[in-house]
Amino acid sequence: MARVKANAKAPATRPVRCYHCGHEHEVAARASRVSCPKCAKSLRVENVTIRTTEGWQHFQTCGRVTILAKGKLVAQTVEAQLGIEVRGGLEAKSYRGGPVTLKKNAVWRGDCVAPSITVEPGARVQRSAFVIGAADPGR
Ligand SMILES: [Zn+2]
Numbered sequence: 001m002a003r004v005k006a007n008a009k010a011p012a013t014r015p016v017r018c019y020h021c022g023h024e025h026e027v028a029a030r031a032s033r034v035s036c037p038k039c040a041k042s043l044r045v046e047n048v049t050i051r052t053t054e055g056w057q058h059f060q061t062c063g064r065v066t067i068l069a070k071g072k073l074v075a076q077t078v079e080a081q082l083g084i085e086v087r088g089g090l091e092a093k094s095y096r097g098g099p100v101t102l103k104k105n106a107v108w109r110g111d112c113v114a115p116s117i118t119v120e121p122g123a124r125v126q127r128s129a130f131v132i133g134a135a136d137p138g139r
Pocket of ligand 1: 018019020021022023036037038039040041
């Protein structure tokens with residue numbers, strides 16, 4: 001049975017934590033970018049899907065990152081507060097954030113600080129230093 005307009009009860013806001021200054025605040029549920037009310041810096045708060053090769057200096061979001069099979073994320077630092085799922089490649093100096101999932105055929109290179117990691121058979125990890133089970137960084 002279909003329910004009437006599901007978003008009637010969807011929360012209008014959700015909590016995020018600024019990755020510049022650590023300030024916790026609420027943003028509109030559908031917001032993709034906001035300015036932190038405390039430090040006024042631009043904050044990416046959306047879930048991001050990487051479909052092709054993307055190069056960044058510092059890749060940061062308060063949401064989740066999914067790297068599709070043909071996608072590759074190349075960056076100095078990667079931060080995804082809600083976690084990252086890799087089907088393609090990630091090449092970074094360091095990752096910090098939520099749980100890491102490496103799917104079959106994923107290729108990971110980068111030091112990693114995360115609360116947990118799941119590695120499927122067939123995923124490859126190149127020379128990297130992992131700290132798993134750390135408290136959520138930044139808290
Ligand atoms: Zn801030």
